[in-house]
Amino acid sequence: MLVVSLTTPVPRDIDSVFPGENWFFYWKTAASLWRIKLQEFPGMRIIVPLNWSFHSETGDSFDFDEHRPETNLLKLVEIATEVGKKVVFFLPVTPAPFLPNGGLPHFLARGLALNKEGMAYGLIDTDDNLIKIYSFFDPRVFEGFNRFVKSLGKYFLDNGINSDIWGLSCGFFENGSYKSFLEDSSNVYEQAFSRFLVTKKGKDQVLSPLEEKQYAFEFNKSMHELYATNARESIGPSFEGVLDVAFLGTSTEKFLKRLYGTLSTRDYSEEIYEALAKDIIPSSVMVPSRSKKGVLLRELNDLVANSYLPARLENTSYDQVGGASFAPLCFFKVYEKIDGLSSMFQNWDHIHLWDFLRFRFGWNYKIISSEKLKLQNDKISLNDNIHFFHGHDVDREMFSFIIRTFLNAGKIILNRSGLSEDLNKKLETFFLENNLTVEKVNFLTSIQNVILGDGRLIIFDGEELMSKEKASHDEFWNKIIETFALVHVPIENAEGIDYYWRTRGAQSNELNFEEIRRLSLYNPTSYRKKLKMNLMKNFVVYKVIDEMNVSVHTAPNEVEIELDPEGSVVLDFGVFS
Amino acid sequence: MSDLKIDYLIGVYQYFNPFPEEERGSAYYLLYLLDQRGVLEKEDAKNLFKENNPDYDLKSKWIGPFESLDNINQFAFLLCEKLDAQKISLLSVPEYNGLLEQTLHASDFHRDLLEKGNIIENIDKKDKSFFQKLFR
Helix, strand or coil: CCCCCCCCCCCCCCCCCCCCCCECCHHHCCHHHHHHHHHHCCCCEEEEECCHHHHECCCCCECCCCCCHHHCHHHHHHHHHHCCCEEEEEEECCCCCCCHHHHCCHHHCCCECECCCCCECEEECCCCEEEECECCCCHHHHHHHHHHHHHHHHHHHHCCCCCEEEEEEEEEEECCEEEECCCCCCHHHHHHHHHHHHHHCCCCCCCCHHHHHHHHHHHHHHHHHHHHHHHHHHHHHHEEEEEEEEECCCCHHHHHHHHCCCCCHHHHHHHHHHHHHCCCEEECCCCCCCCCCHHHHHHHHHHHHHHHHHHHHCCCCCCCCCCCCCEECCCEEEEECCCCCHHHHCCHHHHCHHHHHHHHHCCCEEEEEHHHHHHHCCCCCCCCCEEEEEHHHCCHHHHHHHHHHHHCCCEEEEECCCCCHHHHHHHHHHHHHCCCCEEEEECCCEEEEEEECCEEEEEECHHHHHCCCHHHHHHHHHHHHHCCCCCCCCCECCCCCEEEEEEEECCHHHCCCCEEEEEEEECCCCCCEEEEEECCCCEEEEEEEEEEEEEEEEECCEEEEEEEEEEEEEEEEEECC | CCCCCCCEEEEEEEEECCCHHHCCCCEEEEEEEEECCEECCCHHHHHHHHHHCCCCCCCCCCEEEECCHHHHHHHHHHHHHHCCCCEEEEEEHHHHHHHHHHCCEHHHHHHHHHHCCEEEECHHHHHHHHHHHHCC
16 A cells, blocks of 8 residues: 655645634635635634635626636535534625735726825735735726626525625724725826716815815715625625724734834734724734734634624624623723714814723723714613713714713713804703703813713813813813722733723622623733732622633732733623622 | 934835815825834934924824925935934835835835835945945
């Protein structure tokens, strides 16, 4: 019998075929190997992003196993089902940074898409190839996309493929702001925008820069919606909706850092938490495997792959506390109007709100756009969150949400800077009509405090506060938040440490507790870190799990944690009244 | 100022108007600075710019405005001297985009950023190197 042994090492394809968070790049491996690879894959759910270019033969015909077996999506679903995996498809409705040419077939990749500074988007895939993004504002691209999704929808229908399909809106974080790869400032975009403006303004009307900026926002939004709508209409009932995904490390600055090999774990991990705070799915598929290890890998698995992402795909309300699984612990909800203009005027940065929240409470807050507020108004859970509003953002709809929330025992902090005169008057009228006592105090700025049952409304003058130093801003926020007596255990000496709180209701076998809070701690630094937590009387350490390079010392009223470099640990606390 | 030795700098600049709502008009701005290790914090460059432009806001994202290409070249030379770098490779954004479009691999792009820009040499440093070699 001839025995053949392989001497050439088989390269690990963990990067190229399984790039992260259960994604499967089916085009990067032979169809004959799909069964083995899917069987070996530990997860239950496989996320399959659809590669438009891979299925494109010419502009008019598409390959779904006519020529290449790797295009046979039906076979992929059948094999996955046979090996006990569930397939979820992601269909990019914007340029996709993980695909050559951003996903466009080569014959449509004509005009480079440019960011606001006019620089072409540059990306590096896990094989160190350069990926360029091309403009989605070219009418030929839009037509080509329509043809593809129509063919795709027909193929799914004809073959009885009823796996969930999500539209994938791809973006990145830049200086804390989420940007879409659809955003473009190239000539292709300018031509399309000019055509749009013709339909919007009068023949001889000259727009001010602010008006043009507002129209640009409207145009970008409508283009995004057009791509998503075409996908939805072509795919039919299997289309679940559109997900915003932030690809870690893909801004221009991070691209340049990656070029020189200087992207750190902290560069990636900060974006994970930014994304979670904004209800955007973080994705590590562009992060090379040599960086995806240790603490970063644990953060991605704990906080994204095994918790946040499955919850989003199940369409569960991840914010709902009381379920069996952990939801993010959210003390604060900050509402922002996203219209291309408001961010120029309202800026919590100027009064150091973000610095304060991150220092005292980590990333345990949510930023909610005015769009989301409109869509989910009746579903937004009040819980015990403190709701922040900026006067510049408050329109009639937001104003009525504020009043409704207050009347329903909600807690509101309103920066009245930029609040319109009309709404200011409405507020005064509301107080008078309801015989509400308005306490006025001056502490670094003028503050009004109004109480109605359990509801609280604090109104302060942000403009006046802005003129003070940062130390005064910290003092202001400390004093204001202290008045809410939040049930929370701060972590001492946590600088440099990544941490995230989650919460769930107590289960029947946890009768002593009303709530279980989970604290995940990660040390991405190269120093040993000693943390201390002084426990409130209604907090008890319940479990210590997933210990890695850490020692935990518990005493009745305190916990000391020593995290070695790359150390991590999860602590569950029982909370009772 | 950083104590780490800087061999070379790469600067990417753009001619544009980042503040149309303020009706300022277009000018040249330095968007990114890199050295042989990667992206450089712009602190030193911003301080240098402020020495001749007292109204410049150090919190600004970019360095500028520069009225002309000559101005940005002069600044680049001064920056080279200040940071004791041998040379600076200056690329406009269109040049940067052109290189990106025609390059397939990250390592090639990395090399091209240095070699294909407009090179301004720090003559003083070059001469010192020569003399150092002579008297070694």
